[in-house]
Amino acid sequence: MSQSSPAGVKSGIPWWLWILVGLTSVAIVVGAIYSSIPEDPEVIYQLALKQLETYDSLNNEELPPTLEKLKTYPEYADQTAYVEGRMAAEQQRHILALQIYEKAMDNEQMRPLLKIAMGDSLGRIGRHNEAIEVYEEAISLQPESGNDARLKLARLYFQVGANGLSEKTLLEVCKTDEKNREARTILARICGDAERFEDSLTHMKVLLANEGDFSAASPELLRAYTKACLQVGDQEALQELSDKHTGVLKNDEIKAAMKIAVGDTEELKIAYGGAVTEGLAEIETELGYADVLIATGDTATAGPIVDKLLRRMPRRQEVWELAERYYRETENAARLSVAEENVRQLKALKADLIEAQEAIANEYENVEGRVRVMKALIKLQQFDTARGWYAMIKQMAPNYQLQDPQTLEAAVGPLVPFDTEKPTGEEEPVKEEPVKEEPAKEEPDASAGKDGDQ
Numbered sequence: 159m160s161q162s163s164p165a166g167v168k169s170g171i172p173w174w175l176w177i178l179v180g181l182t183s184v185a186i187v188v189g190a191i192y193s194s195i196p197e198d199p200e201v202i203y204q205l206a207l208k209q210l211e212t213y214d215s216l217n218n219e220e221l222p223p224t225l226e227k228l229k230t231y232p233e234y235a236d237q238t239a240y241v242e243g244r245m246a247a248e249q250q251r252h253i254l255a256l257q258i259y260e261k262a263m264d265n266e267q268m269r270p271l272l273k274i275a276m277g278d279s280l281g282r283i284g285r286h287n288e289a290i291e292v293y294e295e296a297i298s299l300q301p302e303s304g305n306d307a308r309l310k311l312a313r314l315y316f317q318v319g320a321n322g323l324s325e326k327t328l329l330e331v332c333k334t335d336e337k338n339r340e341a342r343t344i345l346a347r348i349c350g351d352a353e354r355f356e357d358s359l360t361h362m363k364v365l366l367a368n369e370g371d372f373s374a375a376s377p378e379l380l381r382a383y384t385k386a387c388l389q390v391g392d393q394e395a396l397q398e399l400s401d402k403h404t405g406v407l408k409n410d411e412i413k414a415a416m417k418i419a420v421g422d423t424e425e426l427k428i429a430y431g432g433a434v435t436e437g438l439a440e441i442e443t444e445l446g447y448a449d450v451l452i453a454t455g456d457t458a459t460a461g462p463i464v465d466k467l468l469r470r471m472p473r474r475q476e477v478w479e480l481a482e483r484y485y486r487e488t489e490n491a492a493r494l495s496v497a498e499e500n501v502r503q504l505k506a507l508k509a510d511l512i513e514a515q516e517a518i519a520n521e522y523e524n525v526e527g528r529v530r531v532m533k534a535l536i537k538l539q540q541f542d543t544a545r546g547w548y549a550m551i552k553q554m555a556p557n558y559q560l561q562d563p564q565t566l567e568a569a570v571g572p573l574v575p576f577d578t579e580k581p582t583g584e585e586e587p588v589k590e591e592p593v594k595e596e597p598a599k600e601e602p603d604a605s606a607g608k609d610g611d612q
Contacts, residue, residue: 199231206241215249236262243275252279270299274307277314284553286318290522305331309340318550319528321348322519337364343379350382352512355389362386369402377408384412388419396420410439411476414446418453426450434463441470445480452483460484472572473539475504496574503573507537525555536566 206228209221225245228238243258256279259272273296280289293311297304308331315324325348331341342361349358362383366372372380384407387395399407400420407413410430417423430447433439439447444463451460464484467477478500485494511534518527528551535544544563551560 199228199234199237202228202231203234203237203241210241210244210248213245213248215245221245236265236268240268240272240275243272243279247275247279247282250282252283255279270296270304270307273299274310277307277310281310281314281317286314286554287523289314305335305338309338312341312344315522316344316348318522318554319515319518319531319547320520320522321351321515323522324348339365346379346382350386351515353389353508355386358382359386359390359392372403372406375406380407381409381412384409384416388412388415393419409442410446411442411449412446414449418449423450423454427454441467445476448480448484452480452487455487457484457488461488468572471539473504473507473537473570475501475508475538478504493576496576499574500572504538507534510534511538523554525551525558528554529558529560532563533566536563536570539570541567 202224206221206224209218209224213221221241225238225241228234228241231238239258239262243255246252246255246258256276259276259279262268262272265272273292277289277292277296280286280292290311293307293314296307297311300307308327312324312327312331315321315327325345328341328345331338332345335341342365346358346361346365349355349361362379365379366375366383375383380403384396384399386392387399396416396419399416400422404413404417407416414423414426414430417426426446427450430439430443430450433443434447444467448460448463448467451457451463461484464481467474468481471477478497481497482494482501485491485497511531514527514530514534518524518531521527528547532544532547532551535541535547541563548560548563551558
């Protein structure tokens with residue numbers, strides 16, 4: 159005859175015994191980890207630093223027991239504070255991290271490391287000015303070996319649009335670390351954005367010195383390198399790209415321009431044509447395909463693609479330059495005139511953007527100057543970048559009255575639409591119509607074209 163177990167008992171073992179077994183197992187595991195930690199405090203500290211490199215705040219069993227063991231050595235209290243602060247920062251508790259770092263700031267040997275960590279947390283919570291000052295202090299404390307702080311400072315300068323200060327700092331890094339990848343990448347970006355393509359190429363060629371470098375390069379770096387080669391007319395570099403690195407170049411628009419420059423378009427024409435026909439093509443592929451079609455004389459196929467791109471991106475200079483080539487090839491003088499005027503005005507807007515960027519290149523507190531950059535980006539239909547500047551400005555000056563760029567985007571159309579009889583744009587005054595009964599036509603970009611709009 160079977161007997162039922164009493165309430166709260168499973169398989170004859172009381173419930174409280176199951177809990178005790180579980181707690182004992184956990185204690186054994188923790189004890190094993192703890193006992194495996196060495197006794198030398200310097201070794202423990204170095205182990206904690208290594209564990210910080212792979213620290214995951216949601217799933218980490220290694221660092222906490224190491225930190226607890228380090229706390230048992232009073233002479234390592236400042237190192238313990240550094241590790242604790244870093245761990246708090248990894249958990250996005252940056253205010254707490256800053257408070258912990260301050261506890262150890264009297265330690266002169268630790269101070270440069272603590273300053274860099276403080277700069278990281280200050281930057282993460284938008285206190286850019288304080289972060290910059292702290293990084294500068296860290297460099298002054300270790301001028302001969304402060305490249306880590308210099309890179310972080312340069313990255314922050316670049317983030318807030320102080321490109322001149324960023325470039326100067328990065329060049330200091332390159333004096334002692336000529337092939338520093340991060341430094342050269344940001345330098346190439348700064349020079350490229352300012353249309354200093356020769357300088358940009360100089361930095362990128364350091365990063366792309368051999369076949370392996372090209373294979374390991376990011377798509378953004380390869381795109382920038384190819385674009386710079388096209389801009390300066392480096393035919394030898396373009397031929398090498400075509401012969402050896404076409405497969406690793408992902409941007410179809412730039413790839414097409416490169417292939418056209420070296421006279422090798424047949425494979426691209428077939429590949430891009432298939433993607434466009436199947437409806438799988440991205441904008442860059444459509445741009446590249448239309449460019450190849452025009453270059454090979456197939457204007458009939460190119461025409462509808464050009465029209466589509468003009469409707470989708472009425473402020474993109476590359477699209478209007480494509481339209482220029484198309485209307486010149488098809489001998490459409492009226493539309494060619496409109497395309498040329500759009501290119502002229504877009505170049506003027508790009509020059510305005512570069513001027514606005516240069517005006518803030520050597521300082522990091524000018525909010526008005528950054529608003530000017532944001533508005534210049536909106537005029538060029540670079541909405542994603544403009545939103546990034548908007549977020550940065552609001553972080554720098556939370557109380558600054560600034561209109562969200564998304565409310566200005568809808569008004570950004572072509573500078574000179576095809577239905578105007580005579581090309582007119584933002585830079586030219588609108589002339590009154592001779593017929594009194596008809597009001598003067600409104601500028602298509604009136605709401606986005608004035609710097610005073612908020």
